Amino acid sequence: MAKTIDEIVDYIRNHRCYTHPIFQNWAAVDPNPKVVGALFHQIQCFCASTRPGWNFPVAVKELGLAEESALLQEIVESEEDHGPHLATMAGFILNRTSKSEICPDVYDQQAVESKLKDYSDELLGRLPGYDSDSGLTTQARRGIAVFDRRKRTDRDSTFRNLGTALALEMISNRQLIPGEKHCLIDSGLYGVSMSDPEMHYLAEHWGEIGAEQQHEKNAVTAVASILSVETEPLIMEGAKDFLDSLANLWDVLDSALLQSGYKTEAAAAA
Secondary structure, eight states: OOOOHHHHHHHHHHSTTTTOOHHHHHHHHOOOHHHHHHHHHHHHHHHHHHSOOTTHHHHHHHTTOHHHHHHHHHHHHHHTTHHHHHHHHHHHHHHHHHTSOSSSOTTOHHHHHHHHHHHHHHHHTTSTTOBTTTTBOHHHHHHHHHHHGGGOOSHHHHHHHHHHHHHHHHHIIIIIHHHHHIIIIITOSSOOOTTSGGGHHHHHHSSTTSHHHHHHHHHHHHHHTTOOTTTHHHHHHHHHHHHHHHHHHHHHHIIIIIIHHHHHHHHHHO
């Protein structure tokens, strides 16, 4: 007997990715500008990989699932212009934490992202498997690879992609965006609010009228309508692929930049 949509949702909520403490640790540690930049580089590169639909909505439609395809295409279209907004927010926070203009023009996406990569290279470059060209950890590249599967159109990959989409939208809505709000706004570390134009990315995604809330509803509806004994194992596999890869990315960033990295710096200064 196949799992129900409620059981799949419960599985995602019980995965350690759902309650990972990385953003709570960010707020507690109050990291220096270079750490903030390195964190944002890994996060923004990973988030960028989740936005393109590639062949995914088309492949769903080709399975005779036109309504489900439309729901997924709505998510893709909603996300397509968010890269520049995330870069602006990152540059704005970087300037706030340094109390100087590390990023003179926070609306220059290329310049901001280049600065973020520089800090990532400096602080994470010695990690095993770190790729100097992209500035990505092994864990980030593995997470990104999950979304490369959206380029495939075969049936099994398409059902796995549906599971990945459900897990992505739930985590984005309930862990990633709330976590960013906690460490960037609620902590008071940076003296910023949702009303700041540079924080548009977070304001657009947060809360009951935010993009992520609607995206989660779309994903739940799409997956619930196609659940069967045949599709459920593939959907679960796709959800697990995403959850495990993101949890592993959070682990390495938390350890290298927020916990062990912070303690090492504090000890050296003592």
